Amino acid sequence: MTNSHFMSPTKKHLSVKERRQQLILAADTILKQEGVVDFTIDKVVDYLGVAKGTFYKYFKSKDDILAEVCAKALNQLHNYFKLSERSHPGSIESTRAIILSSYEYSKDYPEYFELIVHMERPELDYDATAHKEASMQIQNFFMGHIQKQKDNGIIRKDVSPLLANYFCWGSSMGIMQFLDAKKAFLEETVAVTQRELLEAFVDVLIHGMKT
Amino acid sequence: MTNSHFMSPTKKHLSVKERRQQLILAADTILKQEGVVDFTIDKVVDYLGVAKGTFYKYFKSKDDILAEVCAKALNQLHNYFKLSERSHPGSIESTRAIILSSYEYSKDYPEYFELIVHMERPELDYDATAHKEASMQIQNFFMGHIQKQKDNGIIRKDVSPLLANYFCWGSSMGIMQFLDAKKAFLEETVAVTQRELLEAFVDVLIHGMKT
Amino acid sequence: MTNSHFMSPTKKHLSVKERRQQLILAADTILKQEGVVDFTIDKVVDYLGVAKGTFYKYFKSKDDILAEVCAKALNQLHNYFKLSERSHPGSIESTRAIILSSYEYSKDYPEYFELIVHMERPELDYDATAHKEASMQIQNFFMGHIQKQKDNGIIRKDVSPLLANYFCWGSSMGIMQFLDAKKAFLEETVAVTQRELLEAFVDVLIHGMKT
Amino acid sequence: MTNSHFMSPTKKHLSVKERRQQLILAADTILKQEGVVDFTIDKVVDYLGVAKGTFYKYFKSKDDILAEVCAKALNQLHNYFKLSERSHPGSIESTRAIILSSYEYSKDYPEYFELIVHMERPELDYDATAHKEASMQIQNFFMGHIQKQKDNGIIRKDVSPLLANYFCWGSSMGIMQFLDAKKAFLEETVAVTQRELLEAFVDVLIHGMKT
DNA sequence: TATGAATGAGTGTTCATTCAT
């Protein structure tokens, strides 16, 4: 009922673009507060102090706005990748750094990571132009990286960039989900840190791909 | 409304252990019929013909009984692992076979696989004695396997069985989830089969671990 | 929030049959108060003072309970038919009386009539055992009546009871809907009463069917 | 968002009459596309590319514009009547043809028919000058027809044109609604076509009115 | 005269859990 925590003074009428951004920003905030499972449209509109109908003027469904937030998350992840690659140019270490950076990302933005995984569920069908775009950019980045490493003789010639792209992504997402799920168990019972585990995995992965 | 299709004659009073087993069996049936998302306690008690209250006498929550069913699922997966190991004794191929068998399993029992992934969600807290037990057995199997391979000079000495156990499991689960999520996309757009992708991944993983 | 207007003292737990009846009765009351278009489940449960979930334990949808109320309405209409037939035995007048009695009925229970028409919409699919049963009984009554009249030489041999059943019903329902819609217009502008109009119609219909 | 598919070049400022006609035409298009239940003002203004507020400058409500579209529909039906009468001059067959032509009409323009029925709902109160006008013309046509048939000794002297007008209209509309509602049931269960049923009805009606 | 962003009270439906009997 109040938007005092958001912008002052209260503006009743915003341009389409502004309102859309405001709603995405609000959704982003709610997502970080509540996580994916507890994310509801009600919370978003209550937070902003706008009517339910207003939301549905700008987004056709809950998944639609989540895809929008997810696109932002993917773009951030993409940045992590680009920065990692740059800081270790021209060796197998840059490949390792890229994969490890997705771990850093999942620590920095756990709800975003959760969202990325959530949005991959096959039953969802949202419009998702921005989401598909962001997804594609990450894939292109990754495939390009593998190709460069192959060209430089760093990664084996028989590793397909297309396949490597998908399995690096898929297995990294998976292992990070696993790390998150088993976090308490691992540290308390087996005294293994998440980082140790991931590094051991990436060691093997890198070792399996490099020349 | 009737349990005639389940056991006859109906026994009103079962021992605590029997009742628990009966409920777990019913939950198992419902899970296979409906999948995780459409699994409800109502369906379980309707199927068995017992009262809702009875259910909550034996299990403290929905997740509690799902953990029991999940324990059964993990035991089946364990069997897949054991059979795979036996059929390729004494070479790196047995390691490959084990990892690939989890893919076979996810094709044979998609609802079980879905459940295993579901139960790993960190926010859940269930009692899960049986679940932890089953989990542990798989870990022990896997750690034992890696150790044997190391002892036989098949896997590199510097691969930790403990860590390998976790990252093989985590990354395999993850990549299979990914395969499932992107199934349509991969086959239609990139013309990559799930099996091709998984095999390429396992190739790298094996190559990274073997001597 | 209060059921004081319904039964006292408040009983929290009723038998399935009692609760079902109570809900049907409440729906019946709301229907008469609000009409079909403004009939909502919220009003029913508020009126009774029970939870929304309680309603959905007993009826699978809004249309489901409306079908139940409609069955009651059809049974009442059936009674009107039977009484009319009995009071004019053995002449064409009994046929006339039956058709006219549906007019009486629509005056006595306008919301019921509205409901009967509403439930005939083809897009609806409710369980409707009771509704189908009641529908069938009216059809059987009508077909039986026409057959008797034919046997007694009162109605022409070439009138099919099956077809007559349907067209008498369909045209009567339609003309009564028309009467209701145009009520004000007819009386104010053309100075024709609904009764005059209906009687003229039935005159022609009877004249068309009789020997 | 664009009106390019409607008129080019776009005229921003139309006369009141032009704007009204433009809106009615748009509503007509949407009605035929979507049917009565899915007809919304949003769709109309989106299609035209004008603002919501503009709509409410020209029509006081949704029902108001629907009444205008309905007027057009009634005028078309009127044409069907006129054509039928001309093709069977001077016999009872022309009366039959008129009534049957309303069936043809309901097959040719099901959404219009649906609309005509919808607009007869008594709770509606729209301005409806055009609608009343169109209604009146049909009535005059029908009354004129009956009178002519009486003058020619084809229809009985004691049939009131005023009343016959209303009951023919009301019963035909009703029976056609009934046919539509029970379409599936009749054809699958009783193996009666809509046409058979309607013809049987018209047979009786004609037989009841003719000399 | 035209705009179009904003409204908000609905609307049907779900289901894990409780507790009086």
Add this chain to the structure above:
DNA sequence: AATGAATGAACACTCATTCAT
């Protein structure tokens, strides 16, 4: 020990109408 009726907060989504600009 077993019952099962009752709960009620949640939830996603709709659309005719208004009014400040």
